[in-house]
Amino acid sequence: MRKIQMIIACLLISTSAIAADKDNRKILALSEAQRGHVLEEMRALLSGTRNILAALSTDDMAAVSKYARPLGLGMAHKAEDHLKGVLPREFMQLGMFLHRDFDQIAADAESRQDPKLTLRQLSDAMTKCVACHDTYQIRTTPVSGQPAKTHEHGRHHH
Numbered sequence: 800m801r802k803i804q805m806i807i808a809c810l811l812i813s814t815s816a817i818a819a820d821k822d823n824r825k826i827l828a829l830s831e832a833q834r835g836h837v838l839e840e841m842r843a844l845l846s847g848t849r850n851i852l853a854a855l856s857t858d859d860m861a862a863v864s865k866y867a868r869p870l871g872l873g874m875a876h877k878a879e880d881h882l883k884g885v886l887p888r889e890f891m892q893l894g895m896f897l898h899r900d901f902d903q904i905a906a907d908a909e910s911r912q913d914p915k916l917t918l919r920q921l922s923d924a925m926t927k928c929v930a931c932h933d934t935y936q937i938r939t940t941p942v943s944g945q946p947a948k949t950h951e952h953g954r955h956h957h
């Protein structure tokens with residue numbers, strides 16, 4: 800009897816593990832190029848965040864500001880051209896809020912020069928990284944609605 804209970808328990812655990820492995824996050828259907836832009840921005844966010852932490856570890860608030868600034872809204876405006884109308888509104892909004900946080904971090908690092916404050920702001924800002932990654936995944940699709948010829952033409956210029 801005990802053995803059967805153990806087997807049932809094992810089955811339950813393994814099926815729930817399989818269910819958890821499946822990626823149920825909302826799909827963003829992007830072209831290869833669009834995916835490239837999003838992921839490039841993501842890597843800049845990661846390395847920028849790392850640089851901010853390194854600067855904080857030596858209380859170098861000028862460097863904090865220097866590394867936070869490029870992650871601000873200026874970064875969002877650059878990306879907008881490529882991704883306008885492609886990404887859902889909530890996704891864009893979350894991104895905007897995150898960029899605004901980095902502008903605030905840059906400004907306060909200069910004016911307040913308080914590493915503890917910056918750490919709090921950074922960990923708050925990073926809840927947005929976590930929230931978005933919990934919600935979305937990217938899948939690439941062939942470019943649709945575009946004649947194949949235009950696509951080929953574009954390719955030769957690269």
Ligand code: HEC
Binds near residue numbers: 841842928937938
């Ligand atoms: C508005 C949504 C959103 C926010 C905010 C966000 N990300 Fe992402 N990020 C994504 C998506 C979507 C992917 C692709 C995930 C997938 O397809 O599995 C991604 C992927 C990444 C990757 C992988 C890059 C690669 O080249 O594969 C890194 C690193 C990353 N994000 C870092 C961050 C960091 C650090 C932050 C916060 C400072 C952040 N992201 C905030 C949506 C977001």
